[in-house]
Amino acid sequence: xxxxxHFDPDAVLDTVVEVFWRQGMVGTGIQGLVTATGLSRSSLxxxxxxxxxxxxxxxxxxxxxxxxxxxARVAGAGTGLAAVEEFFAALVEYRCSGGYAGWGCLITNAHxxxxxxxxxxxxxxxxxxxxxxxxxxxxxxxxxxLGQLHPAADPDAGAAVLAALAYGVxxxxxxxxxxxxxxxxxxxxxxPLRAPRPPGAPETRDSPETRDRKSP
Amino acid sequence: xxxxxHFDPDAVLDTVVEVFWRQGMVGTGIQGLVTATGLSRSSLxxxxxxxxxxxxxxxxxxxxxxxxxxxARVAGAGTGLAAVEEFFAALVEYRCSGGYAGWGCLITNAHxxxxxxxxxxxxxxxxxxxxxxxxxxxxxxxxxxLGQLHPAADPDAGAAVLAALAYGVxxxxxxxxxxxxxxxxxxxxxxPLRAPRPPGAPETRDSPETRDRKSP
DNA sequence: GCTAACTTGGAACAGTCGTTCCAAGAAGGG
DNA sequence: CCCTTCTTGGAACGACTGTTCCAAGTTAGC
Numbered sequence: 001x002x003x004x005x006h007f008d009p010d011a012v013l014d015t016v017v018e019v020f021w022r023q024g025m026v027g028t029g030i031q032g033l034v035t036a037t038g039l040s041r042s043s044l045x046x047x048x049x050x051x052x053x054x055x056x057x058x059x060x061x062x063x064x065x066x067x068x069x070x071x072a073r074v075a076g077a078g079t080g081l082a083a084v085e086e087f088f089a090a091l092v093e094y095r096c097s098g099g100y101a102g103w104g105c106l107i108t109n110a111h112x113x114x115x116x117x118x119x120x121x122x123x124x125x126x127x128x129x130x131x132x133x134x135x136x137x138x139x140x141x142x143x144x145x146l147g148q149l150h151p152a153a154d155p156d157a158g159a160a161v162l163a164a165l166a167y168g169v170x171x172x173x174x175x176x177x178x179x180x181x182x183x184x185x186x187x188x189x190x191x192p193l194r195a196p197r198p199p200g201a202p203e204t205r206d207s208p209e210t211r212d213r214k215s216p
Numbered sequence: 217x218x219x220x221x222h223f224d225p226d227a228v229l230d231t232v233v234e235v236f237w238r239q240g241m242v243g244t245g246i247q248g249l250v251t252a253t254g255l256s257r258s259s260l261x262x263x264x265x266x267x268x269x270x271x272x273x274x275x276x277x278x279x280x281x282x283x284x285x286x287x288a289r290v291a292g293a294g295t296g297l298a299a300v301e302e303f304f305a306a307l308v309e310y311r312c313s314g315g316y317a318g319w320g321c322l323i324t325n326a327h328x329x330x331x332x333x334x335x336x337x338x339x340x341x342x343x344x345x346x347x348x349x350x351x352x353x354x355x356x357x358x359x360x361x362l363g364q365l366h367p368a369a370d371p372d373a374g375a376a377v378l379a380a381l382a383y384g385v386x387x388x389x390x391x392x393x394x395x396x397x398x399x400x401x402x403x404x405x406x407x408p409l410r411a412p413r414p415p416g417a418p419e420t421r422d423s424p425e426t427r428d429r430k431s432p
Numbered sequence: 433g434c435t436a437a438c439t440t441g442g443a444a445c446a447g448t449c450g451t452t453c454c455a456a457g458a459a460g461g462g
Numbered sequence: 463c464c465c466t467t468c469t470t471g472g473a474a475c476g477a478c479t480g481t482t483c484c485a486a487g488t489t490a491g492c
Contacts, residue, residue, distance in 0.1 A: 002459065003458045003468045003470085004468080004469080005468090006458090024328065027242045027329060029448070030451080031448075031450095039470085040469095041451080041452090041471085042470055042471065043471090045450095045451075050450080050451075051450065051451090108328065108387065110328075111320070111391050112326075112329065113240050113243060114243040126392075152408075153408075157403075158404065160400065160401045164383075164384030164385070165377075165380050167380075167383060167387050168379070168380030168383040171387065172345070172380070175332050175341045175345075176342075181376070185373075187373075188373035188374065192366075218436075218437035218439080219487080219488045219489045220439080220489070220490095221438090222440075246480055255441095256440060257481080257482090258442085258482095259440060261480095261482080267480065
């Protein structure tokens with residue numbers, strides 16, 4: 001009865017995500033989206049509505065395509081601190097090398113722009129933050145069950161710390177911070193979360209990474 | 217021999233800082249600066265040059281007016297961890313209440329926008345990051361000298377963690393995170409840096425904040 | 433009071449912003 | 463084949479982008 005779309009909206013949205021990701025909400029013009037996606041203003045507006053709605057859709061897509069899988073992995077791994085380590089190793093890798101190097105995180109970037117005053121956007125940011133926190137908390141709970149967690153470490157507090165760390169990594173990577181320094185920070189945050197060496201170790205905790213980094 | 221300016225460039229730059237701070241680089245138009253400062257385009261351009269140069273000047277001004285004093289305070293206090301605590305308490309206060317509430321940090325925000333690809337801006341961000349790191353490191357070194365620091369904590373690594381924490385606080389505060397949760401994160405990061413209870417305490421460290429937060 | 437040096441308001445620039453509208457085209461059910 | 467329904471390219475919208483320019487105004491030294 002009617003014509004069907006001459007493009008795949010899903011694929012187009014993925015492209016849109018990349019443009020917003022790289023240039024930000026306010027730094028991206030409709031013209032840029034038109035050229036990047038290859039379709040015309042009409043199709044863009046008919047499919048996604050105004051720029052704000054398109055941006056919100058891009059945020060949702062980013063979360064489901066990039067954030068959610070990582071969250072699910074760290075939360076469901078069952079390996080505790082090892083899963084957390086892998087989560088951050090993958091994060092640093094993601095931010096510093098490959099096609100997305102230097103782009104930071106779309107969600108993190110959204111915090112810093114005027115777009116975060118939009119209630120829809122802010123709700124997505126809050127939701128994303130809770131998911132990140134919950135995923136990390138789940139991993140830390142698992143770590144506790146496995147006896148990997150330092151007795152003084154609380155999964156909830158630890159998750160909050162790790163979430164803040166993730167934002168820091170995302171942010172600094174966009175300004176060109178090198179992977180090595182970011183990895184070092186991650187390790188420094190993880191160190192005090194680890195349980196002390198198994199049985200007869202001295203009463204001070206130590207971790208292989210902080211032990212001999214700055215000894216003379 | 218010539219006419220002098222009918223305004224105070226220093227005061228104007230302070231106003232410009234506030235506009236960029238709230239709305240971001242790309243989110244701010246010349247018209248907005250004109251209305252905010254009250255002077256005309258001519259004076260604006262004659263005094264500060266193009267938008268990019270004005271933005272860079274605003275970044276520098278922000279650093280010297282807002283960042284540097286806080287850095288100097290935490291680095292020169294001589295009170296070690298107490299100075300770090302006060303630094304972050306003031307930070308959270310700054311970000312969550314008062315006239316700048318919800319604005320985040322101009323430098324942190326600059327990380328997320330397209331402006332961070334400008335080499336001048338990136339250099340300022342790097343310089344700012346090093347200063348932040350150095351100030352925190354100095355405070356931790358002092359803390360070590362005062363015996364406040366946990367034996368396993370390294371000042372350099374700790375400073376890197378605290379710097380990342382600062383970015384996280386700045387970022388999340390802009391999205392409306394409440395002061396309480398931010399303070400909790402700060403406390404959770406600080407806890408493992410503290411030396412264990414003075415003499416005959418048990419071998420596990422504990423801090424008053426993490427001790428009884430989630431007990432049933 | 434003249435002149436040289438500077439500032440200032442405001443017009444004007446070409447370009448881009450986000451958005452809307454319409455005529456032309458395409459597709460499937462009747 | 464037609465007609466309805468949708469899509470599509472592209473023109474057009476007014477508003478705003480950053481920047482430049484100029485005439486008028488203001489000041490200080492001579």
